[in-house]
Amino acid sequence: MSTDFFAACAAAFRLIVEADAGLIAIVGLSLIVSVAAVLTATAIALPLGAVVALARFRGRHGAIVLLNALMGLPPVVVGLAVYLLLSRAGPLGAFGLLFTPGAMVFAQAILVVPIIAALARQTIADAWLEYEEQLRSLGAPPRLAVWTLLWDTRFSLLTAVLAGFGRAAAEVGAVMIVGGNIDGVTRVMTTAIALETSKGDLPLALGLGLVLVVLVLAVNAAAYSLKQAAHRRFG
Amino acid sequence: MSRAGIGLALALLAAFAAVPTRAQAPFIVVASTTSTQDSGLFGHILPLFKARTGVEVRVVALGTGQALDVGRRGDADVVLVHDTEAELAFIAQGFGIERREVMYNDxxxxxxxxxxxxxxxxxxxxxxxxxxxxxxxxxxxxxxxxxxxxxxxxxxxxxxxxxxxxxxxxxxxxxxxxxxxxxxxxxxxxxxxxxxxxxxxxxxxxxxxxxxxxxxxxFNQYGVMLVNPTRHPHVKHTLGISFMDWLVSPEGQRAIADYKIGGEPLFFSNYAKPAD
CATH class of the missing domain: 3.40.190.10 (Periplasmic binding protein-like II)
Known part of the structure; x- marks a missing residue:
């Protein structure tokens, strides 16, 4: 077993050093798909989180519980639902999206929205407790109040977005079903790992896994240094 | 959903459809089995077909039952599987046409x-x-x-x-x-x-x-079929048939037979032209 593990580390090292064109394409697609999914999800989830945090409406408590619960959506269930939606026999079949990167972005965005929305809601609700009086005494209109809260909590929200990215980059269940793991078209890191496991090439599979971990680490490091730089700049 | 919501949803769908794919060459989707992909056969023969015709073949590798389901829903143009009984039922139910036996192994x-x-x-x-x-x-x-x-x-x-x-x-x-x-x-x-x-x-x-x-x-026979274009009008009829024709052509049959691992052939081409 330990020999397998060292073989995997060696495989990962070789993969990174050789930077083979096939691998770069797979890594690139992984990044494009997950980043696109997270951007889409952020655009939906931040306003959603803010509304649930600040607006007072019937069923708000239910909405909060629902958002929190949906953070645990099983990727394979989302994959299946999106598959049935996008299938030629399904309601959105006419777009011909199934087995394309677009379908993978769609599915991952659905997985990520509840994560970002639920974490953002909590952050914004906490900030509201702190700033409520101030904002009210200034007579800020609701829209401005929302913007102020979003801006003031931006660093915490960044962590919520990164949590969403982690989920998107790591999941295999949804992209396998809606993307189909087509070589050169919809093959990403996680589906490539599943494929190599199928072929019994466990060291290569684990090696690819290590590359994925390094990639996620790099994205997080980049986000962190960006945050530090912004801290220094804007305080 | 509000009008803005619907607008946003449609814009998102359009954006997803525009996510770049590496190749914009004409392509077909083939639902096939893990055996043909995991064994490396497709990696060997598809580049030859692409060089000959310029058509990209996108393979979704599943079990035979699942691959037939994908064909039944119209999500693939061609199905290449190995369960003669199930294939004949697929044809009989009108989901597929033009079945040809391509190759076998065991x-x-x-x-x-x-x-x-x-x-x-x-x-x-x-x-x-x-x-x-x-x-x-x-x-x-x-x-x-x-x-x-x-x-x-x-x-x-x-x-x-x-x-x-x-x-x-x-x-x-x-x-x-x-x-x-x-x-x-x-x-x-x-x-x-x-x-x-x-x-x-x-x-x-x-x-x-x-x-x-x-x-x-x-004995393990593989057969190929076109998803019935009468049932699913978006099926790429001509491109699909051109791939099936190539598989059973002397060139395609040779490409299949030539694929070996460690000197051992994996598949044996056995297309027999139907007597007319």
Whole structure:
């Protein structure tokens, strides 16, 4: 077993050093798909989180519980639902999206929205407790109040977005079903790992896994240094 | 949903459709089996087809049952699978047309080198399975409605064993593809039925060896069909047929026969032109 593990580390090292064109394409697609999914999800989830945090409406408590619960959506269930939606026999079949990167972005965005929305809601609700009086005494209109809260909590929200990215980059269940793991078209890191496991090439599979971990680490490091730089700049 | 919401949803869908894919060449989607992909056959023959025609073939590799489902829903243009009975039903129900037999290889019975069922040297697969059942030696089944699973169930039937009764005891259904099932069989260790192509391409054999091969019952035929364009008008009729034509052309048949691992051929082309 330990020999397998060292073989995997060696495989990962070789993969990174050789930077083979096939691998770069797979890594690139992984990044494009997950980043696109997270951007889409952020655009939906931040306003959603803010509304649930600040607006007072019937069923708000239910909405909060629902958002929190949906953070645990099983990727394979989302994959299946999106598959049935996008299938030629399904309601959105006419777009011909199934087995394309677009379908993978769609599915991952659905997985990520509840994560970002639920974490953002909590952050914004906490900030509201702190700033409520101030904002009210200034007579800020609701829209401005929302913007102020979003801006003031931006660093915490960044962590919520990164949590969403982690989920998107790591999941295999949804992209396998809606993307189909087509070589050169919809093959990403996680589906490539599943494929190599199928072929019994466990060291290569684990090696690819290590590359994925390094990639996620790099994205997080980049986000962190960006945050530090912004801290220094804007305080 | 508000009008703005619908507008946003439509804009998102359009944006998803525009996510760049590497190649914008004409392409078809082929739903096929894991055996053809995991064995590396497609990696060998598809570049040849693309060089000849410029058409990209996008393969979604699933079990035969799942691949037929994808075809039934109209999500592929061509289906290439290995379960003659299910293929003929697919045609009879009007989901596919123009079925052609393309190639064959064989199933093999794989098992632990220690031979817990004491079957070394047997050539008769039905007798072997009876022996495994008698001794209750661990057996890993796909259990996923794939072509290999269907073939395995037919073998138990030929052996006169009601396999559903043994479920959970020594007969374990993995519910996964051939590769994962071989990984499980290697770890248990257990006997299992696999197609030869996947076995030859498989790297994590550990103690597993070929236990029975060469029985006539182990024949494994692959067939290709076009998804019925009358039922699904968006099916790429001409491109799909051109791929099927190429597979059964002398060039395509040679490409299939030429694919070898360690000098051993994985598939044998056997297209027979229908007599007219």
């Amino acid at each position: 199933f093999i019975l794989i098992g632990p080198g220690t031979d817990p069922a004491g079957i070394a040297g047997t050539k008769d697969v039905a007798a072997t399975l009876r022996r495994i059942a008698e001794r209750g030696a661990p057996f890993a089944s796909r259990g996923d409605r794939s072509g290999t699973h269907a073939a395995e169930r037919r073998l138990w039937q030929r052996a006169g064993i009601e396999i559903d009764r043994a479920k959970g005891a020594w007969y374990r259904e993995t519910g996964q593809g051939m590769g994962p099932t071989l990984n499980i069989a290697a770890a248990m260790p257990a006997y299992t039925v696999t197609d030869r192509g996947t076995w030859l391409g498989f790297r994590n054999r550990q103690d597993l060896v070929v236990a029975v091969e060469g029985d006539r019952l182990l």
